[in-house]
Amino acid sequence: MRINHGDDEQPEIGLIALIDCIFFLLMFFMVATSFKKADEQKKMKELPISLPAASASLERNEAIQPALVIGVDKDGNFYLGETRKTTQQLHDALKLEAEKGNQRLVRVEGDRNTSYNNIVHVLDLCELEGFTNIAMRTRN
Numbered sequence: 001m002r003i004n005h006g007d008d009e010q011p012e013i014g015l016i017a018l019i020d021c022i023f024f025l026l027m028f029f030m031v032a033t034s035f036k037k038a039d040e041q042k043k044m045k046e047l048p049i050s051l052p053a054a055s056a057s058l059e060r061n062e063a064i065q066p067a068l069v070i071g072v073d074k075d076g077n078f079y080l081g082e083t084r085k086t087t088q089q090l091h092d093a094l095k096l097e098a099e100k101g102n103q104r105l106v107r108v109e110g111d112r113n114t115s116y117n118n119i120v121h122v123l124d125l126c127e128l129e130g131f132t133n134i135a136m137r138t139r140n
Contacts, residue, residue, distance in 0.1 A: 050111050050113065065104055067104070067107040067135070068104055069107050069109060070090070070106060070107070070108050072108070072110040072114050072119060073114065075114075094126060094128075094129045094131070097129075098130055102129065102130040103133060104131070105133045105134075106133065106135070107134075107135045107136075108123070108126075108134065108135070109137040
């Protein structure tokens, strides 16, 4: 005996549910990548420097003219302000600043794990251009 189950219909794929799943995945990846970009931008704004500690330091009033900040990270890369510079670019920038006047305060911020040779190289460049007001920054 044969049992009739009704009309033989072909199975259909539910497109609405599939579109919802794809939309959900798209939104998930868009949000996940936006958080990653924010973390990368935060890291780019900070100099990768870990300053050594000092037992005593003086507060300096920089209201007259702001200090020229030269950073040296642990790998020996030079930074003028927040921009990375090669040795030649740093030398050219110091030469331009010296033409304006070499009485400006130069503050060297060196990472505690950098080679002493890198700090001496910056000090030599400053001395070559005639800067005499040089300070080393530490953390308290």
